[in-house]
Amino acid sequence: MSFFDRFRKNKAAEPKKEEPKKAAAPVSKAPAPAPKEEGQCWTKTDATVQAALLPAAELGELLPGAPPGGKFNLAIYWAAACGGCDVSILDINERILTVGDMANIVMWPIAADGKEHDIAEMEDGSITVSIISGAVRNTENEHMVKLLRQKSVIVVSYGSCACFGGSPALANLVPGGAKELLDYAYTKVPTTANFQADYHKGAPVMPQNKYGAPEGELTLPVLFDTVKTLDQVIDVDYYVPGCPPMQESISYMLKAVADFAYNGVALPPKGTNIGVVTKTLCEQCHRRKEYRRITKIVEPHEIDVDPELCLMDQGILCLGPATVGGCNAKCTKAGQPCRGCYGPTAAVQEQGASALTAIASLFPVLDDDATMEEGKIIDIMSTVKDPLGYFYAFTMGKSLIKRSVSEKGGK
Ligand code: SF4
Ligand code: SF4
Ligand code: SF4
Helix, strand or coil: CCHHHHHHHHHHHCCCCCCCCCCCCCCCCCCCCCCHHHCEEEECCCCCEEEECCCHHHHHHHCCCCCCCCCEEEEEEECECCCHHHHHHHHHHHHHHHHHHHEEEEEECCCECCCHHHHHCCCCCCEEEEEEECEEEEHHHHHHHHHHHHHEEEEEEECHHHHHCCHHHHHHHCCCHHHHHHHHHHHHCHHHHHHHHHHCCCCCCCCCCEEEECCEEEECCCEEEEEECHHHCCCCCEEECCCCCCHHHHHHHHHHHHHHHHHCCCCCCCCEEECCCCCEHHHHCCCECCCCCCCCCCCHHHCCCCCCECCHHHCCCCCHHHCECCCCCHHHHCCCCCCCCCCCCCCCCCHHHHHHHHHHCCCCCCHHHCCCCHHHHHHHHCCCCCHHHHHCCCCHHHCCCCCCCCCCCCC
Protein backbone atom coordinates (compact mmCIF):
# COMPACT_ATOMS: atom_id res chain seq x y z
CA MET A 1 0.00 0.00 0.00
CA SER A 2 1.45 3.36 -0.97
CA PHE A 3 2.01 6.16 1.48
CA PHE A 4 -0.86 8.06 -0.09
CA ASP A 5 -3.24 5.12 0.36
CA ARG A 6 -2.08 4.62 3.95
CA PHE A 7 -2.48 8.31 4.58
CA ARG A 8 -6.00 8.48 3.17
CA LYS A 9 -6.99 5.32 5.07
CA ASN A 10 -5.71 6.78 8.33
CA LYS A 11 -7.51 10.02 7.65
CA ALA A 12 -10.78 8.21 6.90
CA ALA A 13 -10.45 6.12 10.06
CA GLU A 14 -9.78 9.15 12.26
CA PRO A 15 -12.61 9.83 14.75
CA LYS A 16 -14.01 13.21 13.84
CA LYS A 17 -13.94 14.86 17.28
CA GLU A 18 -10.83 13.21 18.64
CA GLU A 19 -7.88 15.48 19.31
CA PRO A 20 -5.01 14.65 17.00
CA LYS A 21 -2.12 12.83 18.61
CA LYS A 22 0.61 15.19 19.68
CA ALA A 23 3.38 13.68 17.59
CA ALA A 24 1.28 13.91 14.48
CA ALA A 25 -0.37 17.20 15.24
CA PRO A 26 0.15 19.99 12.78
CA VAL A 27 2.25 22.68 14.37
CA SER A 28 2.56 24.90 11.35
CA LYS A 29 1.06 28.28 11.03
CA ALA A 30 -0.91 28.87 7.88
CA PRO A 31 1.45 30.65 5.52
CA ALA A 32 0.64 34.32 5.32
CA PRO A 33 0.00 35.39 1.74
CA ALA A 34 3.00 37.28 0.46
CA PRO A 35 2.44 40.85 -0.70
CA LYS A 36 1.64 40.78 -4.37
CA GLU A 37 4.70 42.77 -5.36
CA GLU A 38 6.92 40.14 -3.81
CA GLY A 39 5.61 37.52 -6.19
CA GLN A 40 4.49 33.98 -5.63
CA CYS A 41 6.26 30.73 -5.06
CA TRP A 42 4.02 28.18 -6.71
CA THR A 43 3.07 29.08 -10.23
CA LYS A 44 1.55 26.86 -12.87
CA THR A 45 3.14 26.87 -16.27
CA ASP A 46 0.15 28.91 -17.41
CA ALA A 47 1.23 31.48 -14.80
CA THR A 48 -1.83 30.91 -12.58
CA VAL A 49 -0.79 31.74 -9.06
CA GLN A 50 -1.42 28.89 -6.65
CA ALA A 51 0.07 29.86 -3.33
CA ALA A 52 2.26 32.40 -1.65
CA LEU A 53 5.98 32.46 -1.10
CA LEU A 54 6.87 30.77 2.14
CA PRO A 55 9.94 31.86 4.06
CA ALA A 56 12.34 28.98 4.52
CA ALA A 57 12.49 29.62 8.24
CA GLU A 58 9.04 28.09 8.78
CA LEU A 59 10.00 24.66 7.55
CA GLY A 60 11.53 23.42 10.79
CA GLU A 61 8.26 23.66 12.69
CA LEU A 62 6.54 21.43 10.21
CA LEU A 63 8.44 18.25 10.84
CA PRO A 64 7.59 17.14 14.36
CA GLY A 65 8.20 13.41 13.88
CA ALA A 66 6.79 10.75 11.61
CA PRO A 67 3.57 11.68 9.79
CA PRO A 68 0.29 10.05 10.90
CA GLY A 69 0.52 7.39 8.20
CA GLY A 70 4.14 6.58 9.04
CA LYS A 71 7.29 7.63 7.28
CA PHE A 72 7.07 7.77 3.52
CA ASN A 73 9.77 6.80 1.04
CA LEU A 74 11.92 9.50 -0.53
CA ALA A 75 14.49 9.03 -3.29
CA ILE A 76 17.00 11.63 -4.43
CA TYR A 77 18.91 10.86 -7.59
CA TRP A 78 21.45 12.63 -9.81
CA ALA A 79 21.58 11.92 -13.50
CA ALA A 80 24.01 14.07 -15.57
CA ALA A 81 24.60 16.55 -12.79
CA CYS A 82 27.52 18.35 -11.18
CA GLY A 83 26.42 17.53 -7.63
CA GLY A 84 25.55 21.15 -6.85
CA CYS A 85 21.85 20.34 -6.76
CA ASP A 86 22.44 17.58 -4.21
CA VAL A 87 24.52 19.93 -2.10
CA SER A 88 21.82 22.59 -2.35
CA ILE A 89 19.38 20.27 -0.60
CA LEU A 90 21.69 20.49 2.39
CA ASP A 91 21.13 24.27 2.31
CA ILE A 92 18.22 23.70 4.66
CA ASN A 93 20.95 23.15 7.25
CA GLU A 94 20.06 21.22 10.40
CA ARG A 95 16.49 20.77 9.16
CA ILE A 96 17.83 18.06 6.86
CA LEU A 97 17.80 15.89 9.99
CA THR A 98 14.08 16.36 10.38
CA VAL A 99 13.62 15.15 6.82
CA GLY A 100 14.80 11.85 8.22
CA ASP A 101 11.90 11.97 10.71
CA MET A 102 9.50 12.45 7.86
CA ALA A 103 10.85 10.04 5.30
CA ASN A 104 12.88 6.91 4.69
CA ILE A 105 15.58 7.96 2.26
CA VAL A 106 15.62 4.90 0.03
CA MET A 107 18.21 6.30 -2.39
CA TRP A 108 20.56 9.29 -2.39
CA PRO A 109 23.83 8.38 -4.10
CA ILE A 110 25.74 11.39 -2.74
CA ALA A 111 24.76 10.84 0.89
CA ALA A 112 23.16 7.47 1.59
CA ASP A 113 23.30 3.89 0.44
CA GLY A 114 20.61 2.41 -1.74
CA LYS A 115 21.36 0.53 -4.92
CA GLU A 116 19.57 0.13 -8.22
CA HIS A 117 18.51 -3.42 -7.34
CA ASP A 118 17.03 -2.19 -4.05
CA ILE A 119 14.82 0.20 -5.99
CA ALA A 120 13.99 -2.39 -8.64
CA GLU A 121 12.72 -4.74 -5.93
CA MET A 122 10.32 -2.16 -4.49
CA GLU A 123 6.65 -2.20 -5.40
CA ASP A 124 5.54 0.21 -8.10
CA GLY A 125 4.34 3.45 -6.53
CA SER A 126 5.98 2.69 -3.18
CA ILE A 127 8.28 5.73 -3.33
CA THR A 128 6.23 8.80 -2.52
CA VAL A 129 8.62 11.41 -3.92
CA SER A 130 11.65 11.13 -6.20
CA ILE A 131 13.70 14.30 -6.54
CA ILE A 132 15.82 14.01 -9.67
CA SER A 133 18.56 16.43 -10.66
CA GLY A 134 20.65 16.44 -13.82
CA ALA A 135 19.99 15.96 -17.49
CA VAL A 136 19.62 12.59 -19.18
CA ARG A 137 22.76 11.99 -21.21
CA ASN A 138 23.41 8.24 -21.14
CA THR A 139 21.70 4.87 -20.88
CA GLU A 140 22.25 4.62 -17.14
CA ASN A 141 20.56 7.98 -16.53
CA GLU A 142 17.68 6.87 -18.73
CA HIS A 143 17.29 3.52 -16.99
CA MET A 144 17.38 5.05 -13.51
CA VAL A 145 14.89 7.84 -14.18
CA LYS A 146 12.47 5.40 -15.83
CA LEU A 147 12.84 3.04 -12.88
CA LEU A 148 12.24 5.84 -10.38
CA ARG A 149 9.22 7.03 -12.35
CA GLN A 150 7.76 3.53 -12.22
CA LYS A 151 8.30 3.30 -8.47
CA SER A 152 7.24 6.84 -7.52
CA VAL A 153 3.98 8.65 -6.96
CA ILE A 154 5.57 12.08 -7.47
CA VAL A 155 8.62 12.97 -9.56
CA VAL A 156 10.23 16.38 -9.09
CA SER A 157 12.51 17.71 -11.82
CA TYR A 158 15.08 19.47 -9.66
CA GLY A 159 17.51 22.09 -10.98
CA SER A 160 18.14 23.62 -14.37
CA CYS A 161 19.90 20.57 -15.83
CA ALA A 162 16.85 18.39 -15.19
CA CYS A 163 14.35 21.11 -16.17
CA PHE A 164 16.07 22.57 -19.27
CA GLY A 165 19.16 20.46 -20.02
CA GLY A 166 21.50 22.93 -18.28
CA SER A 167 25.18 22.97 -19.09
CA PRO A 168 25.30 19.25 -20.05
CA ALA A 169 22.94 20.04 -22.96
CA LEU A 170 25.50 22.44 -24.44
CA ALA A 171 27.13 19.24 -25.66
CA ASN A 172 24.26 19.11 -28.16
CA LEU A 173 26.13 21.83 -30.04
CA VAL A 174 28.82 19.31 -31.01
CA PRO A 175 27.59 18.20 -34.45
CA GLY A 176 29.23 14.78 -34.34
CA GLY A 177 27.46 13.84 -31.12
CA ALA A 178 28.89 11.31 -28.66
CA LYS A 179 31.59 10.04 -31.04
CA GLU A 180 33.04 13.48 -31.62
CA LEU A 181 32.84 14.32 -27.92
CA LEU A 182 34.69 11.18 -26.87
CA ASP A 183 37.28 11.63 -29.58
CA TYR A 184 37.86 15.22 -28.45
CA ALA A 185 38.02 14.38 -24.75
CA TYR A 186 40.34 11.39 -25.16
CA THR A 187 42.61 12.50 -28.00
CA LYS A 188 42.48 16.30 -28.38
CA VAL A 189 42.39 17.77 -24.88
CA PRO A 190 46.09 18.52 -24.23
CA THR A 191 46.43 16.53 -21.01
CA THR A 192 44.70 13.40 -22.30
CA ALA A 193 46.23 13.73 -25.77
CA ASN A 194 49.73 13.90 -24.26
CA PHE A 195 49.00 10.94 -22.03
CA GLN A 196 47.66 8.92 -24.95
CA ALA A 197 50.67 9.86 -27.09
CA ASP A 198 53.11 8.81 -24.38
CA TYR A 199 51.50 5.56 -23.34
CA HIS A 200 49.42 4.33 -26.26
CA LYS A 201 51.36 5.51 -29.28
CA GLY A 202 49.39 5.20 -32.49
CA ALA A 203 46.39 3.53 -30.87
CA PRO A 204 44.74 5.78 -28.29
CA VAL A 205 42.64 3.92 -25.78
CA MET A 206 38.99 4.95 -26.09
CA PRO A 207 36.29 3.96 -23.59
CA GLN A 208 34.43 0.82 -24.60
CA ASN A 209 30.90 0.05 -23.50
CA LYS A 210 31.75 -3.61 -22.88
CA TYR A 211 34.92 -5.26 -21.70
CA GLY A 212 35.50 -8.95 -21.14
CA ALA A 213 37.45 -9.01 -17.87
CA PRO A 214 38.56 -12.38 -16.43
CA GLU A 215 35.99 -11.87 -13.67
CA GLY A 216 33.18 -11.30 -16.14
CA GLU A 217 31.87 -8.68 -18.56
CA LEU A 218 32.19 -5.07 -17.47
CA THR A 219 29.88 -2.48 -18.98
CA LEU A 220 29.76 1.29 -19.17
CA PRO A 221 26.68 3.37 -19.99
CA VAL A 222 26.32 4.47 -23.61
CA LEU A 223 26.46 8.22 -24.21
CA PHE A 224 23.55 9.70 -26.17
CA ASP A 225 24.15 12.03 -29.10
CA THR A 226 21.50 14.39 -27.71
CA VAL A 227 21.31 15.31 -24.03
CA LYS A 228 17.67 15.38 -22.88
CA THR A 229 15.69 17.12 -20.18
CA LEU A 230 14.00 14.90 -17.60
CA ASP A 231 10.52 15.51 -19.00
CA GLN A 232 11.69 14.50 -22.46
CA VAL A 233 12.24 11.02 -21.02
CA ILE A 234 9.64 10.54 -18.26
CA ASP A 235 6.46 12.15 -17.02
CA VAL A 236 7.28 14.86 -14.46
CA ASP A 237 4.95 16.22 -11.76
CA TYR A 238 6.78 19.33 -10.51
CA TYR A 239 9.69 21.51 -11.59
CA VAL A 240 12.18 23.31 -9.36
CA PRO A 241 14.44 25.42 -11.61
CA GLY A 242 17.73 27.04 -10.65
CA CYS A 243 21.41 26.24 -10.83
CA PRO A 244 21.06 25.21 -8.14
CA PRO A 245 17.59 26.09 -6.79
CA MET A 246 17.47 28.61 -3.97
CA GLN A 247 16.95 27.55 -0.38
CA GLU A 248 13.44 29.04 -0.46
CA SER A 249 12.45 26.73 -3.31
CA ILE A 250 13.79 23.66 -1.55
CA SER A 251 12.06 24.57 1.69
CA TYR A 252 8.84 25.21 -0.14
CA MET A 253 9.01 21.89 -1.93
CA LEU A 254 9.67 20.00 1.32
CA LYS A 255 7.01 21.97 3.11
CA ALA A 256 4.42 21.09 0.49
CA VAL A 257 5.23 17.41 0.93
CA ALA A 258 5.21 17.76 4.72
CA ASP A 259 1.91 19.65 4.66
CA PHE A 260 0.42 16.88 2.62
CA ALA A 261 1.87 14.15 4.81
CA TYR A 262 1.01 15.70 8.18
CA ASN A 263 -2.07 17.77 7.44
CA GLY A 264 -3.58 16.43 4.23
CA VAL A 265 -3.11 19.75 2.47
CA ALA A 266 -3.64 19.26 -1.27
CA LEU A 267 -0.52 19.24 -3.38
CA PRO A 268 -0.15 21.91 -6.06
CA PRO A 269 -1.42 21.10 -9.55
CA LYS A 270 0.73 18.84 -11.70
CA GLY A 271 3.17 20.80 -13.82
CA THR A 272 3.69 23.53 -11.23
CA ASN A 273 7.04 25.34 -11.24
CA ILE A 274 8.24 25.75 -7.69
CA GLY A 275 10.10 28.83 -6.54
CA VAL A 276 9.39 31.08 -9.50
CA VAL A 277 7.32 34.23 -9.70
CA THR A 278 5.13 35.54 -12.46
CA LYS A 279 7.52 38.39 -13.27
CA THR A 280 10.81 38.61 -15.07
CA LEU A 281 14.05 38.81 -13.19
CA CYS A 282 14.34 42.49 -14.19
CA GLU A 283 11.31 43.19 -12.02
CA GLN A 284 13.10 41.71 -9.00
CA CYS A 285 16.34 43.50 -9.77
CA HIS A 286 17.22 46.61 -7.76
CA ARG A 287 19.12 48.21 -10.65
CA ARG A 288 17.81 51.33 -12.38
CA LYS A 289 17.03 50.89 -16.07
CA GLU A 290 17.73 53.81 -18.35
CA TYR A 291 17.36 51.86 -21.61
CA ARG A 292 20.58 53.32 -22.93
CA ARG A 293 21.65 52.27 -26.37
CA ILE A 294 24.53 49.79 -26.38
CA THR A 295 27.51 50.73 -28.48
CA LYS A 296 29.99 48.39 -26.85
CA ILE A 297 29.61 45.01 -25.17
CA VAL A 298 31.90 44.48 -22.20
CA GLU A 299 32.58 41.98 -19.44
CA PRO A 300 32.12 43.07 -15.80
CA HIS A 301 35.88 42.92 -15.15
CA GLU A 302 36.56 45.36 -17.99
CA ILE A 303 34.75 48.31 -16.45
CA ASP A 304 34.10 49.93 -13.10
CA VAL A 305 30.55 48.59 -12.68
CA ASP A 306 28.00 51.13 -11.42
CA PRO A 307 26.27 49.38 -8.48
CA GLU A 308 22.87 50.95 -9.14
CA LEU A 309 22.60 51.12 -12.92
CA CYS A 310 21.20 48.27 -15.05
CA LEU A 311 24.06 46.12 -16.31
CA MET A 312 22.70 46.21 -19.84
CA ASP A 313 22.84 49.99 -19.71
CA GLN A 314 26.53 49.53 -18.98
CA GLY A 315 27.04 47.24 -21.97
CA ILE A 316 27.13 43.99 -19.96
CA LEU A 317 24.95 41.25 -21.42
CA CYS A 318 22.33 40.29 -18.84
CA LEU A 319 19.57 37.74 -19.45
CA GLY A 320 17.27 39.29 -16.86
CA PRO A 321 14.64 40.45 -19.38
CA ALA A 322 14.22 36.87 -20.67
CA THR A 323 14.46 35.06 -17.33
CA VAL A 324 11.69 34.27 -14.89
CA GLY A 325 12.09 35.81 -11.44
CA GLY A 326 12.43 33.75 -8.29
CA CYS A 327 16.01 34.09 -7.10
CA ASN A 328 15.55 37.73 -6.12
CA ALA A 329 18.25 38.70 -8.62
CA LYS A 330 21.11 37.26 -6.61
CA CYS A 331 23.68 37.67 -9.37
CA THR A 332 22.90 41.25 -10.36
CA LYS A 333 23.04 42.25 -6.70
CA ALA A 334 26.59 40.95 -6.69
CA GLY A 335 27.47 42.90 -9.84
CA GLN A 336 27.30 39.91 -12.16
CA PRO A 337 24.85 39.57 -15.05
CA CYS A 338 22.03 37.07 -14.92
CA ARG A 339 22.89 34.03 -17.04
CA GLY A 340 19.30 32.78 -17.04
CA CYS A 341 19.47 29.73 -14.78
CA TYR A 342 15.82 29.97 -13.68
CA GLY A 343 14.72 29.58 -17.29
CA PRO A 344 12.22 31.56 -19.34
CA THR A 345 9.01 33.19 -18.18
CA ALA A 346 5.73 31.39 -18.89
CA ALA A 347 5.16 33.62 -21.90
CA VAL A 348 8.47 32.76 -23.54
CA GLN A 349 9.35 29.44 -25.09
CA GLU A 350 12.82 30.29 -26.38
CA GLN A 351 14.86 32.01 -23.69
CA GLY A 352 17.98 32.53 -25.82
CA ALA A 353 16.09 34.10 -28.71
CA SER A 354 14.12 36.24 -26.28
CA ALA A 355 17.35 37.52 -24.69
CA LEU A 356 18.81 38.19 -28.11
CA THR A 357 15.72 40.21 -29.07
CA ALA A 358 15.93 42.23 -25.86
CA ILE A 359 19.58 43.00 -26.49
CA ALA A 360 19.10 43.77 -30.17
CA SER A 361 16.42 46.30 -29.23
CA LEU A 362 19.08 48.27 -27.39
CA PHE A 363 21.13 48.81 -30.52
CA PRO A 364 20.40 52.15 -32.13
CA VAL A 365 18.95 50.73 -35.29
CA LEU A 366 15.34 51.92 -35.28
CA ASP A 367 14.27 53.58 -38.53
CA ASP A 368 13.67 56.84 -36.73
CA ASP A 369 16.98 56.60 -34.95
CA ALA A 370 19.30 55.16 -37.53
CA THR A 371 22.48 56.28 -35.94
CA MET A 372 24.43 53.11 -36.45
CA GLU A 373 25.47 51.30 -39.59
CA GLU A 374 24.86 47.60 -40.03
CA GLY A 375 28.59 46.93 -40.16
CA LYS A 376 29.03 48.55 -36.77
CA ILE A 377 26.22 46.44 -35.30
CA ILE A 378 27.89 43.33 -36.66
CA ASP A 379 31.13 44.50 -35.08
CA ILE A 380 29.40 44.93 -31.71
CA MET A 381 27.65 41.57 -31.86
CA SER A 382 30.86 39.86 -32.83
CA THR A 383 32.24 40.87 -29.45
CA VAL A 384 29.76 38.41 -27.87
CA LYS A 385 31.91 35.37 -27.39
CA ASP A 386 30.07 32.12 -28.01
CA PRO A 387 26.54 33.58 -28.46
CA LEU A 388 24.79 30.18 -28.43
CA GLY A 389 26.64 29.17 -25.30
CA TYR A 390 25.84 32.52 -23.68
CA PHE A 391 22.18 32.83 -24.54
CA TYR A 392 21.37 29.12 -24.12
CA ALA A 393 23.71 28.37 -21.23
CA PHE A 394 20.93 26.58 -19.32
CA THR A 395 18.15 25.93 -21.82
CA MET A 396 19.65 24.31 -24.90
CA GLY A 397 17.85 21.03 -24.11
CA LYS A 398 14.47 22.79 -24.19
CA SER A 399 15.21 25.12 -27.07
CA LEU A 400 13.82 24.86 -30.57
CA ILE A 401 17.41 24.61 -31.79
CA LYS A 402 18.03 21.62 -29.52
CA ARG A 403 21.24 20.55 -31.26
CA SER A 404 23.76 21.25 -34.04
CA VAL A 405 23.86 19.19 -37.18
CA SER A 406 26.62 18.97 -39.73
CA GLU A 407 25.88 19.77 -43.35
CA LYS A 408 27.09 16.28 -44.25
CA GLY A 409 24.15 14.82 -42.43
CA GLY A 410 25.74 14.17 -39.04
CA LYS A 411 23.88 14.60 -35.81
S1 SF4 B 1 21.42 22.66 -12.20
FE1 SF4 B 1 23.44 23.55 -11.75
S2 SF4 B 1 23.89 22.84 -9.67
FE2 SF4 B 1 22.25 21.52 -10.48
S3 SF4 B 1 23.31 19.76 -11.39
FE3 SF4 B 1 22.98 21.27 -13.01
S4 SF4 B 1 24.90 22.44 -13.08
FE4 SF4 B 1 24.83 21.38 -11.10
S1 SF4 C 1 18.82 43.63 -17.45
FE1 SF4 C 1 19.83 42.65 -15.71
S2 SF4 C 1 20.79 44.32 -14.57
FE2 SF4 C 1 19.26 45.22 -15.92
S3 SF4 C 1 17.41 45.39 -14.69
FE3 SF4 C 1 17.30 43.46 -15.82
S4 SF4 C 1 18.17 41.95 -14.40
FE4 SF4 C 1 18.78 43.97 -13.65
S1 SF4 D 1 20.31 36.10 -11.34
FE1 SF4 D 1 19.93 34.78 -13.09
S2 SF4 D 1 21.71 33.41 -13.20
FE2 SF4 D 1 21.71 34.39 -11.15
S3 SF4 D 1 20.63 32.92 -9.80
FE3 SF4 D 1 19.10 34.38 -10.59
S4 SF4 D 1 18.24 33.42 -12.44
FE4 SF4 D 1 20.15 32.36 -11.95
